[in-house]
Amino acid sequence: MRRAPAVSPDRDQPTIGAPGTEIPGGPVVASDTAAELAGTGVAVDDESVSEFSARATDLVPLTCTDSVRSVRIATWNVNSVKQRLPRLLPWLDERRPDVLCLQETKLTDDAFEELLRDELSSRGYEIAAHGEASWNGVAILSRVGLEDVSPGLPGAPGFPHPEARAVAATCAGIRVLSIYVPNGREPGSEHYEYKLAWLAALRDAVAAGPEATVVCGDVNIAPTDEDVFDPEAYAGQTHVTASERAALAKLQALGLHDVVRDRWPNERIFTYWDYRAGMFHRDLGMRIDLILAGAPIADRVCAAWIDRQARKGKAPSDHAPVIVDLDEAPDGDIGPVVPPPSAPVTTRGTVKLPQSPSP
Helix, strand or coil, X not given: CCCCCCCCCCCCCCCCCCCCCECCCCCCCCCXXXXXXXXXXXXXXXXXXXXXXXXXXXXXCEECCCCCCCEEEEEEECCCHHXXXXXXXXXXXXXXCCEEEEECCCCCHHHHHHHHHHHHHXXXXXXXXXXXXXXXXXXXXXCCCXXXXXXXXXXXXXXXXXCCCEEEEXXXXXXXXXXXXXXXXXXXXXXXXXXXXXXXXXXXXXXXXXXCEEEEEECCCCCCHHHECCHHHHCCCCCCCHHHHHHHHHHHCCCCEEHHHHHCCCCCCCCECCCCCCCCXXXXXXXXXXXXXXXXXXXXXXEEEEEHHHHCCCCCXXXXXEEEEECEECCCCCCCEECXXXXXXXXXXXXXXXXXXXX
């Protein structure tokens, strides 16, 4: 575990969404730009594409409780923090999360500290990192305190050795877990059984913790068929099987609330889009990045949304950040997906996954 010196965040600085400020990713949007389609092989009519723009002049901060400390919690699978550094640092300045959970950092703890210590310290963040070279890796960045740091997951299986897939810490009185659940690879495989066993260990760890807990991260499971663009496309694949969903349901049965879905029960919401085949600009994705909150935390939720803007542009991660505001929402209630996709494909049965074999 590595820590940067604590510096109090400057709450007087302009917040994204404050009246009169520019918001990349605000609620008033135009269609996706042609730059997003470069390299996808998809033809684009220039007349049908307009530049993204958004203003927050119609937004005011939303206060939901009488708490004196509002907290913004976010989670983001960055798919290599080193590669994503040119995107991560500006995003921190723009969205200003108080607590950020990262997954797939793909760095050892020493390498993470060397790469990010000064940049994060200057922004007031302390660091709890649990990583390994080239694979996996998780971290928690906090500017509201970082106590009782616990790397790893007690009793978790390995494959064959323990992997860097979980780290926990207490931030502003909330027990925060950043997790990266194993992929599973193929239903019935050894890795699939490893995934289920790992999820059972996660459930045991959460059950032993306080009620004021949030589990944040890439769970590699779409909770329901509504969390994928087309259930038929995922037939025979991991992430959607009954056993995986049952394991996730057992975790939630501890009293954890899927706060994004609770806030937006009927909306089309995804957090992951494959890099290939133009899946992002057609909004052919999955919702596999979750923030699960115990009742004391879920009751404080003011806003919950997906920052799709962070998936746009040059060299993005294939995941978008998930953001939850407690007690006060600086950007107002702007969700569920910001900005919304301009041309989603909604007809089922017409698109195959890029990795699906040809008949």
